[in-house]
Amino acid sequence: MFDVEAVRRDFPILEKSVVYLDNAASSLTPEQVVLKEMEFYREYRANVERGVHRFSQRATEEYEWAHEIVADFIGAPSAENVAMLRNTTEGLNLVANSLSFEGGSKIVTTVIEHHSNFVTWLRAAKKHGCALEVVKPDREGRFDMADFEKAIDDSTRLVAVTKISNVLGCIVPVKEVASIAHEHGALIVEDGAQEVPHMPTDVLDSGVDFMAFSGHKMLGPTGVGGLYITEEELYRTEPLSIGGGTISDVSIDGYELAVAPLRYEAGTPAIAQVLGLGEACKYLERVGMETVKAWDVKLAKRILEGLQEIEGVEVHGPSEPKNRVGIVSFNVGDVNPHDVALTLDAEYDIAVRSGHHCALPMMKELFGLPEGTVRASTYIYNTLDEVERLLGAVEDIARG
Numbered sequence: 001m002f003d004v005e006a007v008r009r010d011f012p013i014l015e016k017s018v019v020y021l022d023n024a025a026s027s028l029t030p031e032q033v034v035l036k037e038m039e040f041y042r043e044y045r046a047n048v049e050r051g052v053h054r055f056s057q058r059a060t061e062e063y064e065w066a067h068e069i070v071a072d073f074i075g076a077p078s079a080e081n082v083a084m085l086r087n088t089t090e091g092l093n094l095v096a097n098s099l100s101f102e103g104g105s106k107i108v109t110t111v112i113e114h115h116s117n118f119v120t121w122l123r124a125a126k127k128h129g130c131a132l133e134v135v136k137p138d139r140e141g142r143f144d145m146a147d148f149e150k151a152i153d154d155s156t157r158l159v160a161v162t163k164i165s166n167v168l169g170c171i172v173p174v175k176e177v178a179s180i181a182h183e184h185g186a187l188i189v190e191d192g193a194q195e196v197p198h199m200p201t202d203v204l205d206s207g208v209d210f211m212a213f214s215g216h217k218m219l220g221p222t223g224v225g226g227l228y229i230t231e232e233e234l235y236r237t238e239p240l241s242i243g244g245g246t247i248s249d250v251s252i253d254g255y256e257l258a259v260a261p262l263r264y265e266a267g268t269p270a271i272a273q274v275l276g277l278g279e280a281c282k283y284l285e286r287v288g289m290e291t292v293k294a295w296d297v298k299l300a301k302r303i304l305e306g307l308q309e310i311e312g313v314e315v316h317g318p319s320e321p322k323n324r325v326g327i328v329s330f331n332v333g334d335v336n337p338h339d340v341a342l343t344l345d346a347e348y349d350i351a352v353r354s355g356h357h358c359a360l361p362m363m364k365e366l367f368g369l370p371e372g373t374v375r376a377s378t379y380i381y382n383t384l385d386e387v388e389r390l391l392g393a394v395e396d397i398a399r400g
C-alpha cells in the first residue's frame with residue numbers, strides 16, 4: 001500500500017504549504033538526495049578519475065557506482081552505455097552533432113515534441129541539406145502509425161520521438177516506432193525526459209538506439225542528465241566536447257578517446273549531482289516505478305474528471321486516464337493561461353506551469369493556441385486533497 005504521507009516527510013520543502021503541481025518542468029528533491037550531495041562536499045570532495053589520493057579514490061568509486069545505479073534504473077546493459085551529461089537537451093544535441101548523413105537524407109519527428117527534440121532536428125536538417133518530415137498525432141496525442149509509415153522510408157537516417165508529451169501527457173508507442181525505424185535502416189533517438197520519471201523504463205525492451213533524460217525531473221539535482229547509447233552506436237558516436245577526461249592517449253599528432261562513458265564526459269563533471277541522481281534512482285526504486293505510475297494515473301484521473309465537469313474549461317490530451325501520465329493541460333475560457341497560473345499561485349498557493357511549454361509547433365499546428373495552456377503535473381508526493389484544492393480553485397477562476 002503506497003504511503004504518500006511517508007513520502008511527503010522526505011520533502012521538507014512541502015512544509016512551505018505550496019501545492020506543487022509543476023513536476024513536468026522540474027520535480028522536488030527528497031532529503032536523501034540533498035544529503036548525498038552534502039556527503040560528497042563534507043566527506044570526500046575531490047575530482048574523479050584523476051587523483052590517487054583517498055578523497056579522489058572515494059569520489060571516483062561513488063561516481064562510478066552512481067553510473068551503475070542509473071544504468072540499472074533504465075534497463076541499460078551496463079554503466080558504459082549511459083553518459084552523464086547536463087540534461088535531456090544536451091543528450092539530444094550530442095546525437096544531432098554526431099550524426100553523419102552518409103546513410104540517409106531524411107529525419108522524421110513529430111509535431112508534439114519539446115523544442116529540445118525539434119529545433120535540434122530543424123538545425124541538423126538545414127546543416128546537412130536533408131528533409132525533415134513531421135508526423136502529426138491527433139489532438140488527443142494519438143500517434144498515427146499509418147502517417148508515420150508514410151513519412152519513413154529507406155532514405156531515413158533518424159527518427160526522433162518523445163515517449164511522453166510534456167503537454168498532453170500522452171504515451172507514444174516508441175517500441176513499435178523503433179521497430180519500424182530499424183526495418184528501414186534508420187536510427188531512433190527517444191526523448192525520455194518525461195518517461196524516466198513517470199513510468200518503468202527499459203531501453204533494451206523498447207529497442208531505441210539513444211535515449212536522453214534529465215535528473216531534475218526525477219527527484220534528482222539540476223545540472224545532470226543521462227544519454228543512453230546502444231551497444232552498436234557506443235563507439236560510433238562522437239562526443240559533443242573533448243578534452244580532459246575523454247582521452248586515453250594523446251601525442252602531438254593525434255589522440256585516442258577513452259572507453260565509454262568517459263569519452264562523452266568532457267572536463268570535470270557535475271560530481272555531486274551525479275551522486276544525487278544515483279540516490280534519486282534508489283529512492284524511486286524503493287517506491288517502485290509501477291507504484292509511481294499507478295499513483296500518477298490515479299491523480300490524473302481525478303484531475304481529468306474534475307476539470308471536465310467545470311463549465312468553460314477545456315482539457316487537452318487523452319480522455320482516458322490510463323493513456324496518460326500525471327500531466328494535464330487545460331484552458332479556462334479565454335483567460336490567458338499565465339493569468340490563471342498567477343492567480344493560482346497568488347490566491348491559492350498552487351504552483352502550475354503556463355504558456356507554450358516549449359512546444360510551439362504543437363500549440364500552433366494542433367491547437368491554434370499560441371498563448372498556450374495551463375499545465376498541472378503530478379508526482380509521488382501529491383495527494384488527492386491537493387488535486388481537490390486545484391479543482392476548487394479552477395472552478396472559482398472559471399466562474400470569474
Ligand SMILES: Cc1ncc(COP(=O)(O)O)c(C=O)c1O
Nearest residue numbers: 087088089114116166191193214
Ligand atoms: C519532453 C521533454 N523533452 C525535453 C525537455 C528538456 O529538458 P531539459 O531542460 O532538462 O534539457 C523537457 C523539459 O521540460 C521535456 O519535458
